[in-house]
Amino acid sequence: MKFIVFDTGSIISLAMNELLWTLPLLKKRFKGEFYIPHSVKLELVDKPMEIKRFKFEAINILKLIQEGVLKVHEKINIEEEFNLVNSIFFIKGNPLKLIQMGEMEALVLAKRLNASLYFVDERTMRLFVEDSNSLRRLLERKFHDRVSVNRSKLDIFKKKFSSLSVARSTELMSVAYEMDIFKDYTVVSKNDFLDGILWGLKLRGVSISSEEINEMISLIK
Template sequence: MKSLCFDSGPIISLAMGRLLWILKPLKEHFGGKFYITPSVRRELVERPLKIKRFQFEALEVIKLLKEGVIEVYDTIPQNIANKLDHMANKTYTRDGRPLKIIHSGEIETVACAMALKNHGIVMDERTTRLLIEKPTQLKKLLGRRLHTSVQPIPQNIKEFTTFVGKIKIIRSIELVAAAYKLGILNDYIPALRNGKSTLLDAVLWGTKYNGCAVTENEILEIKKTLLTS
């Protein structure tokens, strides 16, 4: 059965935008499994339950787990996760030292997809996505974030990308776009002259501001495509 492995970021983005409910109808249309890993569950449930500001979002995730919309993939192959950790965090250096750029939740999510024969990943975090899809573009991003010079290790990058292979990565913004295209959001179209445009602005920009790494140009292109399709 086909499946998608979720990192914590997209679920947080949807929860903060009050759009977490779209996962249930999206899963029904997808006809497969939605998985999170144990590390991602800790990020989404155990930690926020201790912080009053984020407790309700954690309860929303618990509800989805109870309903079976999301399932925890417990059998993460530790040998794959360890190798990913070792390889990914030796692809760039700062001041001659390896730079840790990927953390446990992202590592487990990639390992989950690999264990499931390279089924897709849902991930908003730009660093991991670039390392998998466009590793040569990561140097500029890391340098800008860290305000210092970083150096790639081409051989290590090649070994990592070869090991991971081709994994399809989508973001929460694509989930929201799919929900709109499938009519899942139709009840929210206001009775205005540009009602569809207003709804798309609300959900697309809201998803960006709630944590999804997406550019303004990408949002405009997604909106244009949805309005003309």
């Protein structure tokens, strides 16, 4: 069985852009399971159900869960990994607690399921997995101070997680376009459509630069 794991942000991006309807179609093509960790379900459904502004998005996500499109994994113990990731970078002798429990649960779940893809739309976790040097440089630039690294802990983290294939909802929707999932959107040109959808995702929080959007549009078949 194949698996894809989504973190909170990637589902929020799709929900806020009214793109959740693509997930059942994508799942059919994937022929595997789409998972969210237990704590992500709390962020996507339980909490926003109490906020009128996002209640309908929460309802739409809950519907996908009830229909089996998104499966909620049982809670896993990730205390060790959570403590590890939040004691890698230091500033003025203080450990920088950069990652939240739910975000870590999604990452650990992706690893345990040997997920084909791990979708994360926010920046910090993606940098942690793919390029911790860039993360350190960013931290130093923003804090105007030296950031020290616990090398042995960073090596443990990298050994465990750097093999994961990370993607964003922008790549998912681009590939969905190539698979003709948006075939009924004939009112505008391909470029206009992709520009609209990718900017819509960016403006609602996906960590993608405008430069990357332009490049993506040129690469989509």
